[in-house]
Amino acid sequence: MLVSPMAERNKELILEVLADYVDDTSSAFGLELGSGTGQHIVHFARGLPSVTWQPSEISPVSQQSIRAYIRATKVTNVQEPLTIDVSQPWSQWAGLAQGCCDFIVIINLLHMTESDLEGMFKGIGQLLKTGGICLVYGPFAMNGIILPECNVQLDETLQARNPEWGLRDVEELRQLANTNALWLERMVAMPEYTHCLIFRRRQLSER
Template identity: 60%
Template structure:
């Protein structure tokens, strides 16, 4: 069972955002989390939003095992087994997920750790998998109009690009334009703790 201190700190604030978009009065809602990390987030969300079926995903086998361990330990019955999903691949290869099958897709702290090809893949996949008026929620640190602040985010961006030039904080306006090309619209941007934000995109 992997443990992420960051996930422990931000899980409640992200849950607040999810609660606004996942109506507790509606049954049979389906949410896909892309890159579920340790599994701490998804079981926490599942315990509070019990009317939602949660689908975790992760590339690495150790993380998939951790997710399964969290599911077993918390005894949540509305979280499926994790899928292997590589967002850089065409959405048709995303573990056989069906077109228009998701009410919400969630991506937490992923975009700055992956290539721009994967960022593009996330938006293309979301466009195909989300139902009409479905929501894509992306959480993390971002650049705004080419500017990264405060200093901690600047240092994070520098460190990521030194390790891998294709990684780094994504600019919100670039993501907005990418979304528009994929039938998604940036509906709102929410300031979150620890110099992060939630971007809410809605499918047309």
């Protein structure tokens, strides 16, 4: 089992935000894009037992870690990890059906992806049910400004590793969401200069 100290620090705080949107009296389906080690998804599964969770990862090593966490924690509401490459069109995301998700969770992925963000948000808009929630967690730029200095350094380090990486601007994400039937409903300040962005899938007739 792989261990991420950062995931250990933030998993409960993210769960607290996510729990605001879960109705414990009815079943739901949640997809995590880029599940990493698996620490988050088994923690969410324990805290939100009414949700059936679907992890996904492109890395075989990470998939092995996710399976190990499922076995170790004995959670019964986490499915086998799917191989999903978010750089591919949503129709190739492991055969997931349109409108199948009540929740989509994306944690510390957007700033370390080379994928077309427009294509990713199109997939999110297609997979979420009307009224469904996409929670995106990580460090972000705000109106072109990155604060504080530690996030500036993180952005520089990421871009040095890959010029297509770097902190995404909340306004850019809001606009991408808006063109894909999503709206930025809430932004929650989190520790270590991060935020949870809550996007909700709207009715197509809504503006």
